[in-house]
Amino acid sequence: MTTSNASPFVDEDALFRPADFMAHADTDEREYANYSYIRETVNRFLSNKGALVSLVVISLIVLVAIIAPLVSPYSYSDVNSSITNLPPRIPGLEQLGICDGTQNGVDLYAEAGIPNEYHFFGTDGLGRDVWTRVWEGTRISLVIALIAVVVGVLIGIVYGLVSGYFGGKVDIVMQRFTEVLSSIPQLVITTLLIVVLQPGLANIVIVLFITGWIDMSRIVRAQVLKCKTQEFTLAARTLGVSSRDIIFKEILPNTMPQVVVTFMFSIPNAIFLEAFLAFIGLGIPAPTASLGTMINDGYNAAMIYPYQVLAPVMVLAILMLGFNLFGDGLRDALDPERS
């Protein structure tokens, strides 16, 4: 492998040199031990530090998003006009002088009459606990993204399989359709669809998968076209295997690496689109929280109460980063040739 990675500028790297056969004589067995595809993939993934860290971070966020709203003493929707815009107060950290619930030396918690309460991320303009809302919002954003992406991916797989496998006129018609659909900017079609359908949890999911399946169908189709002409498919057809079995048993498994990778990259994209819609005022209606609606709410007061927008923005940023790094790692592990 050293020769292929060598820089073309260094002459000696281009030369052949005899390998030191005896050095590895006793380790041959171990070095050439037969690893299964899955084991090899897992090994490759585990050797990627960025991907590993992102997996841990995503898992942590998911866990907190599930647990935090359940154990929090506050509800995400309770409005309390006497405790609005409180700064963060976290037990432990308050002894260090940060996050102690004071602003310009004034203990706002005592002023609001709740000296013994802790709002970890403070409260928003309606007196709602930001900590609870952030995790509630994270949960909803994740659920929206996950459902939308799963449905979109399923549609994309079926569309790509049919289009690629049957080819000919079917393929031409189906491809023209996706071509036109994908020439409409995603932003325009998402916005218009959500305006027509009215913002709401279910409708945002619908809009996201309506626009989200095209990429997947293209990738699956390309993979099907590649597999269709290969020997194993020809052999199966010669043996009289039915179209359905060829599609599902011969071709589909071969598209899986690409499908999984695209799936992973679609999740942050869906989270982003949800946040984007919320940001231009087409998010889930109040009082339900999502990361996007929280950023939109907090953004208006960002210069005065930065923590209100900082909390959802940080969670969103970490989630997006995490999913992207995770997707990168997965792609490298599943598909070493392409990376």
Added chain:
Amino acid sequence: MKLSSKGEGRNGPRLSPMARYILKRVVIALVTLFVIMFVLFMLLSFMPGSPFNNEDKLTPDQIAALRAHYGLDKPVIERFFLYVWNMLHGDFGVSYSIMTNMPISQMVGPRIALTLTIGLEAGILGAVVGVVLGIVAALRERSVWDTFATILAVIGVSLPSFVVALFLSYFLGFQLKLFPILYSTAQPTISTVLPVLALAMFPMASVERYTRSEMISIMNSDFMLLASSKGVSKTKLVLRHALRNTLISVITVLVPLLVSLMSGSLVMEKVFSIPGLGSLYIQAIQQNDYNVVLTISFIYSVMFILAMLLVDIAYVVIDPRIRIAGGKD
């Protein structure tokens, strides 16, 4: 390629393969635009709510009169063809609610320039910085520069532009007071610095990523080995052979880049209150101003399709391999 063979069959002028390819692309783009217009029109005809400012105060007769006045009582299909016909004559209809009866071309005209300027500035800045960073990272693989560029790229690709914009306007604008937080017509240059920077993050990151991987694979390719073994100097090798080939492939990532600039400009205009196309779009959506929404959606689609068309054509013009294959096809 049926189009081209038909063209040859008739006694029309024989076009070069390249001209035929471009012609075909242009025709496809026009047809696509027409279909998009139809889809947009249909979607908008299902838009709930009323475009008239104070409909609950109007009597049914008045509403009917208003609808008749604006031609909204006609069947959708008829309205569609009427609208397209008028549009071809430069008439995009009038605004219903934002600025009643004002022709949309007048409302949109000055805003397009602003949106395009910011988008182009961000696109060029992102592309140039991205290419430079990508080349540096590729030539100094696994160095500090490479790590720095990679981290920057991951952050730029992952973070939504409005998050970047919020950070920039909080730290550079609010805390350090280096740049204004809001757009002002009095100082149009300095007040677009932050939006352009925030908008340039994504294109920069994706161009950097792509340039780096493309450059590395080209540097390791056989023809580079041949060139270096023939004694071509390193500078010449990088500038003439590697860079040129890298830039050809970088063109392919320009399409997603332009898309990101468009959605980004919508958000940027809200964050920095820039009076561009995007902020008008948001306002029109909130006020059910059909024609404004339709026109701006259409303008976005035209920009998108035009950009794809240009990239397609540029690709063929620059890369001889595709030109040859395209001629045969």
